[in-house]
Amino acid sequence: MHPDAHPASATPSASAPPPAATWDPRQYLRHAGHRTRPFLDLLARIPDPPAGAAPLTVADIGCGPGNVTALLADRWPNALITGFDNSAEMLDLATERYAGPTPGGGRMDFVxxxxxxxxxxxARPYDLIVSNAALQxxxxxxxxxxxWLDGLAPGGTFAFQVPKNFDAPSHVLLAALCDSPAWRDRLAGRARRDARVLEPADYLTLLENLGCExxxxxxxxxQLLPGEDPVLDWVKGTALRPVLTALGDDQRAIDTFTTQYRxxxxxxxxxxxxxxxFPFRRIFAVARKPAAQS
Structure with a gap:
């Protein structure tokens, strides 16, 4: 997800609630090809609705800048698709580029x-609820x-993918630097998300226990990344955002921290x-709700 942020006007203590990250959709899209590929792999495993059904209704949770939401309209041209996000920056770009009627007779909206x-x-169930790289x-x-499954129509699908690379050097080094003596008063814990994502077998058990196939x-x-310092450029669009937000308008601190991390x-x-x-592990799940009994 991409929550809005407030700049830090004073140095927060380590126990203060972390400010939510400010997102830069254009920085995020600098690696759009690599970021889109997992969603395409997820999309390929999502089943079509029954033949003759009304236009597909879709909720995209954590839609970001809307580029992958648009792929849903390519797959189902007459679908009625709503993208949800809590970043004003992401929603503005998604609305500017993709909102409105689609060529196939559907519609995309972003709220x-x-x-x-x-x-x-x-009372207004969806046929598909999807989330791409947001639930982490x-x-x-x-x-x-x-x-969310209660909000699906019978036979509907819930599908998501999340990164599971929090033990990679990119994340381990970031967390260690945040927790180091020089930075812990301002940044302790800002880069840790490893406990939020389950292992594949745990997601499978959970979804099956909830009655899904x-x-x-x-x-x-x-991922083969081009250019100078490409891993830093990658994390500037994702994992580094909460850290930069926590440093607020302190450009000297931002420059120093970024140089050390680089x-x-x-x-x-x-x-x-x-x-x-740049190896990058991701977890995928497609869960089908039972169809209505005839």
């Missing part, structure tokens, strides 16, 4: 909504699944003749 509190209306920002998100898998992508990443990810390899 404010936070995954931590969003609940579908059971939501503590306790498995506890949301029962209500579930398909769960994981993949590690060996130097650590350079040692961990050595460039090769064709770019820098």
């Amino acid at each position: 404010a909504g936070d995954a931590t509190t969003w609940t579908p209306d059971p 920002w939501v503590p306790g998100h498995p506890g949301l699944f029962p209500a 579930a398909d769960v898998w994981d993949t590690t992508y060996l 130097d650590a990443l350079r040692e961990a990810y050595l460039p090769g003749p064709h770019g820098t390899v």
